[in-house]
Amino acid sequence: MQEKQVQEFDSPNILQLFNGIVEQSVAGIYLLQDGVLQYVNNKFADLFDTKPDRMMGRSLVDLAPPDQKESLVAQYERRIEGTDPESHFIIRAALRKSGVRLIEIHGKRVEYRGQPAVVGVGIDVTDRERAHVELVRSRTQLQALMSEIETIQETERARIAMELHDDVGGILTALKFDVARLKRRIERLSGQSGQVVDTSDLLDLTLSVSELAQEAIDSARRISDELRPTALEHLGLFAAIRDYIDRFRIRFNIDCSLILPHSESAASSAVELDLFRIIQEALTNVARHADATKVRVSIAREGDRLDIAIEDNGRGLPVGDARNTGSGLIGIRERAHRVGAEFTIDNVETGGVRIELHAPWEFTH
Incomplete structure (x- = not known):
């Protein structure tokens, strides 16, 4: 029964159907055995700006980019040995027509005509990888920008905190002292002999103003400290x-x-x-x-x-x-x-x- 199925699969109709499906694939498909490309479809050849007959029959060593030859061959050997079944490889191909393209190669170990081989697909991931690089670059730039903004904010906070402490705080403190002086003068005036002066309302007013001034001083100190915590520095x-x-x-x-x-x-x-x-x-x-x-x-x-x-x-x-x-x-x-x-x-x-x-x-x- 198994022999009959193999014979049916090898029949011309089945092979024609298989070739039709493979050649219409949007992914490049290859078969690699004994370190030689036994088969590639048109899409796989297109990824490298060439034709299938210029790739089939050539060894992986001949086709691999010089700077990636050793690592690509090593991955193929691990795949054949079954020790690296899931990883993929990105080939950096410098092409005459398309410039530098990034081709992601996936593969799976299979038995082909009784011998181990690798069958897989190739996908052009140039745009994806460039987008990823740009995303990483943008993320780095955003972090640098955020850091710069934070630095500017902290500098501005320090400046505002100092102005609050020195200018507003100083003014409010002076106001508090002036109110205290006014209070003392009113008290002296009310205590002079022969004078009948009702100063109770004025004294209440000075007390109220003094309390408001102290409240404003405390608020200015609190805001200043939240903008730039002095305790942190000292x-x-x-x-x-x-x-x-x-x-x-x-x-x-x-x-x-x-x-x-x-x-x-x-x-x-x-x-x-x-x-x-x-x-x-x-x-x-x-x-x-x-x-x-x-x-x-x-x-x-x-x-x-x-x-x-x-x-x-x-x-x-x-x-x-x-x-x-x-x-x-x-x-x-x-x-x-x-x-x-x-x-x-x-x-x-x-x-x-x-x-x-x-x-x-x-x-x-």
Whole structure:
């Protein structure tokens, strides 16, 4: 029965049908045996700007590009031995008519006339590979642009913070002193003999203005510190985080616990600033979107790595969207990438969101 099937397959009608299908294929098809191309269809020959009869009967060594000859032959031998059944190879062909083309070659080990051979397809992937290269280049350029934007933003934040502290803060402080002087003069006026002056309303007014001035001073300091955290520059990352969380707890009335390493250490100022901003942005997201009552920030050192975890008890991210790019996560992801950190975000079973960051940490002391 098997012999009859083979005979039927070898019949002229079957061979004619097979050849018709192969020659109409949109992919190049080849058969390689004993290191020689036994067969190629028209499409395969077209990939190399030639004709089938100019390729069939020629060895792989003769046809392979000089700089890829060794690796191409080695892959063919592994395929024949059955040790490399799934991989593919991209041939960089410099052609007279088409210029440089990238041909992706796939192959499978088969038995042909009782001997091992490789049959497979060739596909022109020039446009795909160029698009991939362009995508990678665009990604690199985008990262560089984002980094430049972040640098400009931090510089501008520092400038605004300094102006708030020096100019606005100075003006408000002077206003507070002037109100205090006015208050003292009114008190002296009301205490002079022979004078009947009702100064109670004026004293109340000075107290109110003084309180408003102090409130404005505190706001200017808070805004200035959020724009450019002075604690980060003078006390280091851990102290700056501790200070920020203390103010976060009071401002948003959210129970925020903090676990820090027992000993201080420092990295470059740029890395510390990025890590501080990541924690700042994550907590800002909690305050704005999570509807949480508790948040826990944990920082631990593991060798030359800093592990940061931020977990809240809020409503979590939408189901199926735990890795979305909204809610400030774009900036967090970009900063994490910039410092070489692994970043993950997921909903937790008990409710809320958990952010984890594993960053390389080069100690300076």
